[in-house]
Amino acid sequence: MTAKITHWLDDRLGLSAIRELAAHKTVPVHSATRWYYFGGITLFLFGIQVVTGTLLLFYYRPTVAEGFDSVRFIMTRVEFGWLIRSIHSWSANLLIFAAFVHMFSVVFTHAYRRPRELTWASGIILLGLMLGFGFSGYLLPWNQISYFATKVGADVAGSTPVIGPAIARILRGGNDVGAPTLTRFFALHVMVLPMITAALVALHVILVQKNGMSTPPWIPPSRVRQMKFFPNFFLREVMVWYGALAVLGALAAIFPWELGEKADPFASAPKGIRPEWYFLAQFYTLKLIPSHVGFIEGELLGLAGFGVVAVAWALLPVWGVNRAGEARTRLVTGAGIFLAVYLVVFTILGYVK
Amino acid sequence: MTPDECSGQCKQCTNNGENRRTMLSWLLGGGALASMVSFLYPVIRFLNPPLVTEAAVNEASGGKVQDLKPNSGKIVRFGSKPALLVRVSDTEWKAFSAVCTHLNCTVQYRDSTQQIWCACHNGTYDMNGRVVSGPPPNPLEEYAVNIRGDEVVVSKRA
Amino acid sequence: MRALLLLLVPALLFSQPARDTCVECHTAMDGAIQRPALLIKDDVHIANGLSCADCHGGDRGSDDMSVAMGKAKGFVGKPSRAEIPQFCAKCHSNPDYMRRYRPQQRVDQFELYKTSVHGKRLAAGDQNVATCVDCHSVHDIRAVKDGKSPVNALHIPDTCGRCHADAKRMAQYGIPTNQLEQYRTSVHWNALSKGGDLSAPNCVSCHGNHGAKPPQAESVSAVCGSCHVLFQQLYEKSPHQAIFSAASGGGGCTVCHSNHGIHQPSTAMLVGPNAVCAQCHDKSTEGANAAEKMAGWIDTLGASLKHSEDVLSDAERYGMEVSEAQGRLADGRENLIKARLAMHSFQPEEMHKPILAGMAIADETLRAGQAALKEKDFRRLGLAISALFIAITLAAIWLLIRRIEANGSGYLDTPAPK
Numbered sequence: 001m002t003a004k005i006t007h008w009l010d011d012r013l014g015l016s017a018i019r020e021l022a023a024h025k026t027v028p029v030h031s032a033t034r035w036y037y038f039g040g041i042t043l044f045l046f047g048i049q050v051v052t053g054t055l056l057l058f059y060y061r062p063t064v065a066e067g068f069d070s071v072r073f074i075m076t077r078v079e080f081g082w083l084i085r086s087i088h089s090w091s092a093n094l095l096i097f098a099a100f101v102h103m104f105s106v107v108f109t110h111a112y113r114r115p116r117e118l119t120w121a122s123g124i125i126l127l128g129l130m131l132g133f134g135f136s137g138y139l140l141p142w143n144q145i146s147y148f149a150t151k152v153g154a155d156v157a158g159s160t161p162v163i164g165p166a167i168a169r170i171l172r173g174g175n176d177v178g179a180p181t182l183t184r185f186f187a188l189h190v191m192v193l194p195m196i197t198a199a200l201v202a203l204h205v206i207l208v209q210k211n212g213m214s215t216p217p218w219i220p221p222s223r224v225r226q227m228k229f230f231p232n233f234f235l236r237e238v239m240v241w242y243g244a245l246a247v248l249g250a251l252a253a254i255f256p257w258e259l260g261e262k263a264d265p266f267a268s269a270p271k272g273i274r275p276e277w278y279f280l281a282q283f284y285t286l287k288l289i290p291s292h293v294g295f296i297e298g299e300l301l302g303l304a305g306f307g308v309v310a311v312a313w314a315l316l317p318v319w320g321v322n323r324a325g326e327a328r329t330r331l332v333t334g335a336g337i338f339l340a341v342y343l344v345v346f347t348i349l350g351y352v353k
Numbered sequence: 354m355t356p357d358e359c360s361g362q363c364k365q366c367t368n369n370g371e372n373r374r375t376m377l378s379w380l381l382g383g384g385a386l387a388s389m390v391s392f393l394y395p396v397i398r399f400l401n402p403p404l405v406t407e408a409a410v411n412e413a414s415g416g417k418v419q420d421l422k423p424n425s426g427k428i429v430r431f432g433s434k435p436a437l438l439v440r441v442s443d444t445e446w447k448a449f450s451a452v453c454t455h456l457n458c459t460v461q462y463r464d465s466t467q468q469i470w471c472a473c474h475n476g477t478y479d480m481n482g483r484v485v486s487g488p489p490p491n492p493l494e495e496y497a498v499n500i501r502g503d504e505v506v507v508s509k510r511a
Numbered sequence: 512m513r514a515l516l517l518l519l520v521p522a523l524l525f526s527q528p529a530r531d532t533c534v535e536c537h538t539a540m541d542g543a544i545q546r547p548a549l550l551i552k553d554d555v556h557i558a559n560g561l562s563c564a565d566c567h568g569g570d571r572g573s574d575d576m577s578v579a580m581g582k583a584k585g586f587v588g589k590p591s592r593a594e595i596p597q598f599c600a601k602c603h604s605n606p607d608y609m610r611r612y613r614p615q616q617r618v619d620q621f622e623l624y625k626t627s628v629h630g631k632r633l634a635a636g637d638q639n640v641a642t643c644v645d646c647h648s649v650h651d652i653r654a655v656k657d658g659k660s661p662v663n664a665l666h667i668p669d670t671c672g673r674c675h676a677d678a679k680r681m682a683q684y685g686i687p688t689n690q691l692e693q694y695r696t697s698v699h700w701n702a703l704s705k706g707g708d709l710s711a712p713n714c715v716s717c718h719g720n721h722g723a724k725p726p727q728a729e730s731v732s733a734v735c736g737s738c739h740v741l742f743q744q745l746y747e748k749s750p751h752q753a754i755f756s757a758a759s760g761g762g763g764c765t766v767c768h769s770n771h772g773i774h775q776p777s778t779a780m781l782v783g784p785n786a787v788c789a790q791c792h793d794k795s796t797e798g799a800n801a802a803e804k805m806a807g808w809i810d811t812l813g814a815s816l817k818h819s820e821d822v823l824s825d826a827e828r829y830g831m832e833v834s835e836a837q838g839r840l841a842d843g844r845e846n847l848i849k850a851r852l853a854m855h856s857f858q859p860e861e862m863h864k865p866i867l868a869g870m871a872i873a874d875e876t877l878r879a880g881q882a883a884l885k886e887k888d889f890r891r892l893g894l895a896i897s898a899l900f901i902a903i904t905l906a907a908i909w910l911l912i913r914r915i916e917a918n919g920s921g922y923l924d925t926p927a928p929k
Contacts, residue, residue, distance in 0.1 A: 026923060055399055065411060076832040077403045080395035082890075086830075225922055232912065232921035239908050242388070246901045253894040256830030377910050384904030391897040433838025455710070459845055473848070474710075475740045488710030488738070 021209060026226035027233045028215045035105035036213060036233075037240050042102050043201070044241045045095035048248065049133075052088040053190070060140065062186035064179040067142035068262040075259055086252035092134055094248070096278045099130050100343075107316070107336040110327035111214035117317035119207040122200050124314045129197050134278055136189040139182060143260030148269040150185075151177045153279065156286065159299045160307075178265070217327050280350035281343045282306055287353075313339075415448070415498065415505030426462025426469075429507060435459050436496060436507055437469065441480065448496040448507045449482050455489040469493065531571050532579055533563035550651040553659075559612055566598070593633060595642040596624055623722035630722075639680065646670050646720075662720075665703060667713040668694055690714075693772030712738070731763025745855040776851070781806035804859045808866045809850055815873035816843050822880030829887045836879035843872035 010016050027036060059078055061070040074081035103123065106112060112120040139150045154177055158168030173180025215224050227233050275283050282302075289298040312319075320332040413431040415438045421427060426439035428451055437451040439462050449469065451459050458473035468485060469478040476487030483492045497510045537548035551557045556565070564571040568585035570578055580586045590598040600621035602608050609618050624630040629640040646662055653660035661670045672691035674680055681688045694700055694714070702711035717734050718725055726734045732752065736743025746752055746764070755766045767780065767787045780787045781802040792798035819840060823833045846869030853862040915921060 029922070051396075055396065058400065069411070072832065072834075077405055079398040079401060079403065081399060082830070082832075083395050084399055225924055228921045228923070231915060235908050235912050235915075239905050242901050242905055242908075245392070246898050249894055249897055253890045258830070259832065374914075377907060377914065380903065381907035381911060384900055384907050388897065388900035388904050391893075391900055433835050435842075455708070458848070472741050472852075474738045488708065490708075490710075 022230050025209070025212070025229035027213050027229055028219075029225040029227050030216065030219050032105075032109050032216055033227075035109060037237060038098055038102035038105055039208070040237050041240060041244060042095060042098045043205070044244060045091050045098055046130075046197075046201070048091045048245075049088065049095060050194070052084050052091065055084050056088060057190065062140065062182055064142060064182055064263075067140060067182060068259075071141045072259055075256075082256055083249075083252050086255075086257045087248050089257035090251045090255075091248055092137060093277070094244075096130050096134055099127050103127060104336060104340055108333060109214065109216040110320070110329060110332060111216075112317045113214070113217075113321055113327050114317070114325050115211050116207070116214060119204060119211065120317050121314060122204045122207070124310075126197065126200050126204060128310075129193055129200070131278060133189060133193050133197075134276060136185040136193065138276060139177075139185045140189065141260070142182060142263045144263050144267070144270055145260050145273065147177065147263035147265065148273045149275050150181070151269070152273060152283075153275050154181075156283070156299070156303070159297075160303045161300050164303075176265075217329060274350065277347055277351070281346035284346050284350035284353065412506060412508045415446075415507045418500060418503045418505055421505070424464045424467065426464075428459065428461075431496070431507060437462060437493075438498065438505065438507060439469075439480070441467075446498040446500070446505065447480060448498045449478075449493040450496070451493075453489055454484075454491040454493065455487070460493070531562050532574055533567075533569070533571050536576070536579075537563075547650040553651040553653060555652055555654050555657075566601075592638045592642060593636075595644055596621055596630065596633070599643045620721040623719070627719070627722045627724055639683075641674060645674075664709050664713055667715055668700065671714045690771045693769070697771065697773045698775055699773060710738075727762075731765055735764045741852055742855050745852070745861075749855070749857050751857060778806040778809050781809075781854075798857075801857065801859050805854050805862055808859075808862060809847070809854070812847050812850060812866055812869045812873065815870060815877070816840065816847060819843070819873050819876040819880060822877055822884065826880050826883035826887065829884070831883040831887055833880060833883050836876045836883075839872060839879075840876045843869050843876065846872065 006015070010019075027033065056074065059070055059074050059081070061067060071085065074085050076082075106120065106123070135150075135153060138146050140146075154168050154172050157171060158164045160167060169175065171181070171184070172178075173184045215221060274280060285306075286299055286302045289302045291298045293301050316332065320328055322328055413429055413436065415421075415429050416427070421438065421440045423440050423442050426437055428435045429438050429448075430436075431450075435451040437449050437460055439447045439449075441447055449460075451461075453460050453471040453473065453476055455471065455474060455476050458471050460469050460471045460476075460478065463470045466477075467480065469480070469482075470476070471478075471487070471489065474488050476489040477485040478489070478493055479485050481492075482495045484490075495510065497508050499506045499508065534548050534551065537544055539545075540548075547563070551563075562571045563569070564579075564584075564586075567589075568587045569580050570584040573579040573584075578584065580588075604618050604621045606618045609616055624643075625634070629642070632640045633642065648661055653663075655662050657663060658665075660666065668691055675686075676688050676691040678688045699711045699713070702708040703713060715723070732743045732746050742764075751766075752763075755762050768776065779785055782788075786802070788798065788802040792802065820837075823837055823840065826833050827837075846865045849865035850862050850869065853865060856862075
């Protein structure tokens with residue numbers, strides 16, 4: 001029976017090409033194989049976000065008057081609303097963390113080399129999109145913390161040289177964070193960013209299938225064992241995904257995401273207000289820079305610095321390989337460790353200070 | 354004997370293998386199904402609209418029109434805070450936050466003076482919510498009152 | 512001639528403000544006669560265009576000292592202490608004059624002062640008592656609302672205390688000097704200084720300012736009742752009113768609550784080692800029994816509300832949403848306040864209704880809190896069940912992998928594609 005259906009679909013959709021690919025897809029087996037899971041984890045968590053986000057859309061109201069109350073309604077009145085909302089919030093954080101781990105694993109296994117430069121570039125953009133999701137989604141519950149954190153974030157974005165104030169105005173929908181901001185962030189969060197992400201994820205995943213899994217340069221290609229993707233790696237990946245679900249459920253039930261207090265723009269900012277952890281390193285860096293370095297304003301210098309680093313990082317496949325196309329392993333690994341340590345240390349400092 | 358050592362001839366080994374295979378299928382299938390149900394159950398219940406369909410913190414019922422006589426007031430629940438609904442005349446209604454701005458006692462309507470009074474420290478407000486005398490530092494927030502049919506609805510002003 | 516005069520008018524008008532030679536000369540001097548000229552920059556009279564001469568007489572426009580400070584121009588110099596009230600009253604008791612500057616301001620301060628203990632004693636020759644300048648200062652007199660004024664609400668206790676807390680100064684009058692110290696421990700001072708509640712009473716709220724005198728025993732409850740209305744109404748209907756009015760050293764509310772060191776009341780005033788009731792009512796009398804009953808009810812209601820509050824906080828900490836029940840709890844607390852008010856009728860039956868209502872709310876909110884905690888348990892149970900299913904599935908997949916790979920299937924030794 002299944003064979004008949006499959007044949008019918010194959011006749012019309014050309015599924016056999018996909019089946020061929022699936023049957024032949026392999027995964028290299030070596031000391032760093034475990035890091036191959038992180039791309040899938042990131043994708044899975046994004047899928048969770050799409051599902052829980054869509055469910056939340058059934059009850060959330062994106063206005064200043066009702067935003068907070070609708071979230072409270074979800075948390076208290078809707079059956080399992082607390083679960084869906086808490087999973088959405090926790091998964092957002094785990095997703096960004098997984099994305100960073102995935103990126104660093106690609107760096108340290110040097111998988112950005114030819115022919116995977118576009119995969120890397122699309123991945124960096126996707127990382128930026130995930131941060132955009134985090135920033136825009138954070139405001140939607142319209143509580144004190146999210147309102148003031150957004151204010152701080154928008155102010156920082158606004159101090160980018162030249163284009164800053166214009167960007168900030170477009171982001172905020174005005175000169176202050178308010179009702180227009182909420183509407184814009186909602187549009188970004190549920191339509192604009194998802195559309196761009198969908199396109200880039202499709203590109204990214206198709207490229208991965210086309211180019212196959214990369215083997216780290218320190219392993220001679222002739223000596224590497226391959227594991228079939230179906231069913232061997234796939235079953236393992238399902239285990240990991242299931243485990244992630246269990247972790248999300250536990251976090252949601254034991255540490256439900258808080259509601260906070262409704263945003264009051266006329267109140268003073270809560271003490272020690274700061275952005276979410278994934279922006280903390282940059283935030284703390286900006287705090288450390290003195291107000292003026294020579295004749296340049298400190299914040300300007302900081303933001304320019306971030307811009308330079310981001311572009312350089314996106315261009316890793318260019319400077320991370322030598323003329324022969326081999327990975328400059330020591331340079332790139334060194335840069336990767338430096339960046340990772342900087343991010344971790346400054347995030348911790350941002351919390352503690 | 355492991356499945357490796359078994360040559361496939363011995364019935365016991367084959368049967369055991371078969372049994373194990375069946376048990377594993379049951380375990381896998383059962384586990385997968387049960388966990389799927391435990392994921393889908395909350396999702397389906399989530400989509401089922403709750404009985405109280407409105408978030409209802411910007412609006413509260415003030416009861417029926419005929420329940421309140423002219424020149425009298427009553428306390429109604431507005432979210433988690435009390436509100437004072439006053440029927441000034443047959444046709445005129447007013448509503449205010451009933452939380453006194455001095456030390457948060459609940460105010461009341463005084464028909465003899467047609468003013469709002471707080472029993473705690475003798476604070477008095479007029480029918481616009483403004484402080485007339487006593488310790489309150491700020492006026493009372495005024496709410497909007499609308500009549501829908503025979504029901505009085507108190508809501509936050511835009 | 513008239514035309515010339517007409518020309519003078521605008522000239523006069525446009526020549527304001529005129530010179531102030533008093534200030535000019537005295538600023539250039541040293542010591543005590545320089546001080547006033549330096550102080551007046553903060554003075555409310557100067558800010559309204561007045562000058563030294565408007566109080567002390569003389570001519571502010573003349574450079575010649577004998578003219579500026581001459582008797583011909585009405586110079587009176589520094590008044591003696593006994594003359595100070597009349598000196599200020601020259602303007603401040605003149606309605607026509609005061610109307611030019613502050614139509615709403617009272618003009619009876621001098622009349623009131625004459626009725627006060629300070630005024631009477633000053634008239635009898637006692638120079639030790641307070642006069643206008645002792646409270647309002649002199650030369651740098653600020654408006655009452657000015658935060659730096661010695662008669663601003665927050666500073667009144669210090670100003671009165673400058674004399675009334677000085678044991679040596681008060682020794683000859685035989686009145687206590689612990690009022691300020693006691694007042695500083697009171698709920699009223701706490702509300703004023705820490706709570707920012709400028710309506711809270713200070714010395715003048717109960718004693719009056721210009722006509723300062725302690726309220727007589729029979730009017731104490733009326734004075735307290737100017738804010739604590741309902742307590743006054745209940746108290747005056749009770750048998751205590753007549754008895755306490757005859758009491759010495761204060762009377763009225765102060766018999767139980769003290770006059771200056773008024774503290775947060777509690778059931779410890781009704782029963783226990785420091786009970787106030789026990790000072791008159793012996794054990795097992797009707798009064799003592801009533802006190803015990805009412806104290807018991809208040810304590811029970813208070814404890815029940817606290818218990819509900821604790822359970823709700825617990826639930827909140829577990830992430831449960833309990834804001835509505837917490838709001839309801841506020842109603843319960845209001846009933847407790849009503850019960851404590853009803854105590855002042857000194858009849859338990861009056862307290863019964865708010866106690867019952869309060870207990871009902873305490874019960875209702877407790878059940879809401881317990882339901883929230885139960886929901887929390889349900890969630891964790893659901894999590895455990897779901898985790899169990901997931902664990903079973905994980906185990907099954909793991910076993911499946913092992914079986915598939917038992918004979919090495921699924922692995923290839925071919926090199927990687929790229």
